[in-house]
Amino acid sequence: MLNLTGKNALVTGIANNKSIAWGIAQQLHKAGANLGITYLPDERGKMEKKVAELVEPLQPSLFLPLNVQDDDQVQSTFNTVRDKWERLDILIHCLAFASKDDLSGDFSKTSRSGFNTALDISAYSLIKLAGAAKPLMTDGGSIVTLTYLGGVKVIPNYNVMGIAKAALEMNVRYLASEMGAQNIRVNAISAGPIRTLASSAVGGILDMIHHVEAVAPLKRTVTQIEVGNTAAFLCSDLSSGITGQVIYVDAGYEIMGMTGTKPIAE
Secondary structure, three states, rough: OOOOOEEEEEEEEEEEOOOOOHHHHHHHOOOOOEEEEEEOOOOOOOOHHHHHHHHHHHHOOOOEEEOOHHHHHHHHHHHHHHHHHOOOOOOOOOOOOOHHHHHHOOHHOOHHHHHHHHHHHHHHHHHHHHHHHHHOOEEEEEEEEEHHHHHHHOHHHHHHHHHHHHHHHHHHHHHHHHHHHHHHHHEEEEEEEOOOOHHHOOOOOHHHHHHHHHHHOOOOOOOOOHOOOHHHHHOOOHHHOOOOOOEEEEOOHOOOOOOOOOOOOO
């Protein structure tokens, strides 16, 4: 049975009840993990209040601000984890951002600042957080991040985020190679399109969801809870031999070579 009792898990990226990170946090809690939750701080404290109310039923023992573009705040977060928990077993990285202007139009017109921002928040942040988590994973551990098919294939209106996800997936492999000797496993989940706050910036997201529902072998898209179940598995001893991998949770869409819905006439 999947059991995370006694495991300390830090979950990043919860924005609201549509977040994939929220689905993951729920399933880790259900499996018995002790949760720490981070939120993106803002001047008015709106995000802190919203996320705090949402995660209250999960009874997190840590609730911390985390802006991954602030190195001092990253270090402060992991210092608190060390001081309060002494040990970290699980790190969930659900962080991505790109300017809406850089998600559509000609890819060759991607701005330098937009490119740097997307790669910094969506890809480099995994390196930064994993590096900070590594010395705290004294009994081994599991790091899980979220990617998308747009990191390996061209997806309309994804543009610079596709480059960020491609970098993220290579980060997973290099981190897995580095950290394997400490029994720290690093994997990614490539989820099918789900309507979230982040995906709402992608033009035509509803069309993408409907297309997956028509083409995927399971004839539907997936839910946050299904992604959460896979994350819980990757964080458990049941996946002890899996590292450096991208696991597709997309109702099978990734396997399809023909995207039309009509059979070929003989």
